[in-house]
Amino acid sequence: MVPINEKKAFSISGFPVLLALLGLSLWSFWLLYRFFASVAAAERSSEASVAWGFLWPALGILLVVFGLLLPGLFVVKPNEARVLVFLGRYIGSVREAGFHWANPFAVRPQVSLKVRNFNSEKLKVNDAHGNPIEIAAVVVWKVVDSAKALFDVDNYEAFVAIQSETAIRALASRFPYDAPEGEPSLRGEPETIAHDLRAELQERLKVAGVEVMEARLTHLAYAPEIAQAMLRRQQAQAIIAARQKIVEGAVGMVAMALEQLAEQGVVSLDEERKAAMVNNLLVALVSESEAQPVLNTGSLYQ
Template sequence: MREVKEFPAWRVSGFLGLLLLLLTLFWLLWAGAGLFREGELFYLGHLALALLASLLLSAGLFTVQPNEAVALVFLGRYVGSVREEGFHLANPLAQRKRVSLRVHNFTSDKLKVNDAQGNPIEIAAVVVWRVVDTAKALFQVENYQSFVAIQSEAAIRALASRYPYDAEGKSLRGNPEEIAEELKAEAQERLKVAGVEVLEARLTHLAYAPEVAQAMLRRQQALAVVAARRLIVEAAVGMVREALEGLEEAGLSLDEERKAAMVNNLMVALVAETQAQPVVNVGTLYT
């Protein structure tokens, strides 16, 4: 397939074309009056030429609004685009196709896909885009707006399948900024053939699928409990170590049995979920 790229079309100011149109109208009136007055074929020829010229000039006049482009097609061949806003005169026999250069938003539906770990998730995103090459948008793809929608959803699905929903490393939930940049690059790679620039891409919805949501929530809660317990145990070990070192620095030496008992009591007091109840040892009563 031959690639078509945008280039400027031939055009002049529309006000110049309007002036020429007025001259042809005067020409038309002169020829018509002469034909009516004298009835000679000379005036009939001028009348036909003036009418043809006025029709061509009026057909060649058009306007371009801000953030809009007009692509011209003459006899099945692309002959350029006009991007400059204002009043223009171009090839009157060329077909004109208008393309909006404004910024568009595409918001995907909630897509159900499997993440990198095989868990079913729901994901949706918004893609901000605009046309930067009118020739590619019109002639490289069938319908560039539909193409943007389909390829954006394909990019979202491909990205979701490469990363887990939530994990210690890079994940969809844990690295939103990096995921957004990668989604933008993925969508841009797919849409460049249509002359479209992706300005921004960002996830708008991310959740486990309903059938596994409760199980995954319990799993996340269990992981959070394990992480919290690990932190508590590490802190308790450090406090016990500092307590033993403090006793040695104070000159209070304990034998191994008493150290073990002290470590056991401190660990129970620090790690237990409920508040520890101290037991006071007052010695042994002999009778």
């Protein structure tokens, strides 16, 4: 298939042509008036025949010219293109809004150049880890090449819808729903996902003369049959991550406390007492409930 690229068609303003058509109409009425006036004033039938012989060729020429000029008039609205096809051959497009006249024998299908949205349905697919998820997206697009949109694909609106859903499915299968920090995922990297989705859609839709302006996910969730299990897994992962942070902070605080006690000479501790202090501090710092201090007031046998 040879691709067809948009080109500008020959056209002129329709107002001079409209004025010419009005002038032809007035001239035709004037000729008819002169004819009937001459017939009414004619005294012999031979003079009426001469008047008829003059009128019909003139009216015939006027009707032919009128019939050729009138079909060439058309209107182009803002953000619209008219594609001209003459005898099965593409001869160009008219994008300028206004009143135009072009080849009267050409058909002129209309192609909208407005920005449009495509909202996909919720699609059920498997992510990169094989988990079933529900995903949907919105695609903002517009036609930038009216010839490609009309001639290179059968129905460019249906083509955009089908290719958008195909690209969403392909994207979902390349990334996991969720991943550890630093790794790309559908939930964790929305800007990266939007960029990749737009790039893939643009590659698929360029054959239809369509520009993808933006593409973003509008819905992302685990499929209902695994949603509860995945929620419990996420909660467990969050608890483990929080515990790790708490332990790391507690160990740092204990080390800092022992170091400052040693530097300032507040108290001299042997290894056994250091171990006991570390144990008490870790219990106090890591415990979920508020720690209750125990005061050592001495021993009866001291």
